[in-house]
Amino acid sequence: MNNIIGIFENLYQRNITILPKTFYLQDTFNIAEDLLGKLIVHYEGHNTTAGRIVEVEIYIGKCDKASHAYRFGKTKRTMVMFERGGLAYVFNVHKYNQFCVVTGEKDHPDAILIRAIEPVYGVEIMKNRRKTENLIKLGSGPGILCQSLNITKKLYGIDLASPNSELFICDDYFIFKKDEIIKTKRIGINYAQEYIHVPWRYYLKNSPFVSVL
């Protein structure tokens, strides 16, 4: 194997399957459930890091008053959400980066925010980046996980389904039961009126790595 996926598979010593482009064109709520337990990999040679997704939030472009696509329309920042699913939306809030997976067909600007990961690979590198030994503090928050995985705006628009992308999402056959998915209201969107209380935050029950309990 000569591509980045193959190189990572050797490093990781476990079989993986990259999520294909078609995965990101399904219904956004289904994608959100299926992203839980999957692995985000940032390939950077000796600084490669990876984490398991344990918490996500859904943002529906057409109607959702919390969604950047709904609030601002197509701007330089939000543009990528209007492309086809499978691309990375990296943006800034306060001084921190956050990372979303774009879903749906072109001009269907849904996105799924990755809110928490469990550190899985390159943990020492993550500790150095975050300047802490505490594993919980390597993944429990959308800005925090971007620091750990070194996700910056250089990765804006990158194709998460390409076997040669330095940022991709894959399946490593992590097993959990559907009834371990908890659905609650989203965090930090108190301006979103009737969408404040919709249960569009999904996380894995009993995971110590989620951002807020």
Add this chain to the structure above:
DNA sequence: CGGACGATTCTCT
């Protein structure tokens, strides 16, 4: 070009 503010985090209490 300036003002307002946020898909947050950290550091106290």
Add this chain to the structure above:
DNA sequence: GAGAATCGTCCGG
């Protein structure tokens, strides 16, 4: 659990 830090975006002049 409250308050400050702090800066990129967006929008109105």
